[in-house]
Amino acid sequence: MTIPTQPPRRAALAWAATTAAALAALAVLPGCASAATPRYTIGARELQQALATRFPRRYPLAGVLEVELQAPALKLLPERNLINAVLDLQAIGLLLQGRQPSGVLDLDFGLRYEPSDHTIRADRLQVNALRVQGLPPALAQNVARYGVPLAQQALQDAVLHQLRPKDLALAGTLGVQPGAIRITPAGIVVDFANRSAAR
Numbered sequence: 001m002t003i004p005t006q007p008p009r010r011a012a013l014a015w016a017a018t019t020a021a022a023l024a025a026l027a028v029l030p031g032c033a034s035a036a037t038p039r040y041t042i043g044a045r046e047l048q049q050a051l052a053t054r055f056p057r058r059y060p061l062a063g064v065l066e067v068e069l070q071a072p073a074l075k076l077l078p079e080r081n082l083i084n085a086v087l088d089l090q091a092i093g094l095l096l097q098g099r100q101p102s103g104v105l106d107l108d109f110g111l112r113y114e115p116s117d118h119t120i121r122a123d124r125l126q127v128n129a130l131r132v133q134g135l136p137p138a139l140a141q142n143v144a145r146y147g148v149p150l151a152q153q154a155l156q157d158a159v160l161h162q163l164r165p166k167d168l169a170l171a172g173t174l175g176v177q178p179g180a181i182r183i184t185p186a187g188i189v190v191d192f193a194n195r196s197a198a199r
Contacts, residue, residue, distance in 0.1 A: 038176060038192040042120070042161045047083070047187065048074050050160045058092070059153050062142045065093040069105065069154055078183050082108045082126075085155065091132055091143075101134030107151045111160070111181045111188060118168060120161040120181065120188070125151045163190075 048071075055071040072085035084106070091101045105127070112123040130147035132140060163178065179193035 040163065040167065040178070040190040040192070041187055042190075043187040044074065044076055047160050051158060054158060057154065059150060061091070061146050061150060062139070064095050065091050065143070067091055067150065072155070076183050076185060076187070077108065078185055080108070081183050082110055083183060084108050087154065089132070091135065095139070099134060101132050103130070103132035105130050105147065105150060105154070107155070109155060111183070113178045113181060113190065118163040119159045120190070122155045122158045122160065125156055127151050
């Protein structure tokens with residue numbers, strides 16, 4: 001007994017239609033210009049909102065103070081493939097005798113893709129300045145040395161976005177996965193690449 005099979009031409013057409021559907025689906029990912037160069041984009045507003053959920057937060061500083069950080073204001077730096085973040089802060093502590101000095105933490109950071117949970121995370125923090133006005137000079141110098149650890153506590157590995165399972169499933173049908181991350185004037189772009197190239 002023989003089992004009917006599709007004629008070779010019909011099978012080829014069915015395969016082509018399936019592949020075309022997958023390509024078309026991937027092409028509708030936000031910002032995807034074409035199926036030949038699939039990519040996924042995340043707008044600047046979404047990045048800002050994702051970080052805002054982590055703040056305000058308090059951190060110990062210099063062993064005698066606490067610093068309360070507000071949600072960062074982000075600025076995209078496409079020419080350096082970085083994001084600038086400026087966080088307003090307020091110093092709190094008994095040594096301040098009721099005063100509440102304020103200032104800013106200014107830093108830049110890059111992005112990385114974390115495959116274990118499909119997230120886009122802050123990485124490679126570079127502190128530009130930690131300024132607090134109204135502190136006694138000796139304490140101000142001590143506080144300035146804590147810029148890097150404070151930035152690491154606040155933003156290192158912070159999640160800015162998580163790709164959805166359906167987005168990854170569409171990419172998987174084409175044998176591609178998230179690769180390079182580019183920062184553009186409008187937001188960030190995740191380029192999809194062949195699995196071997198993305199590693």
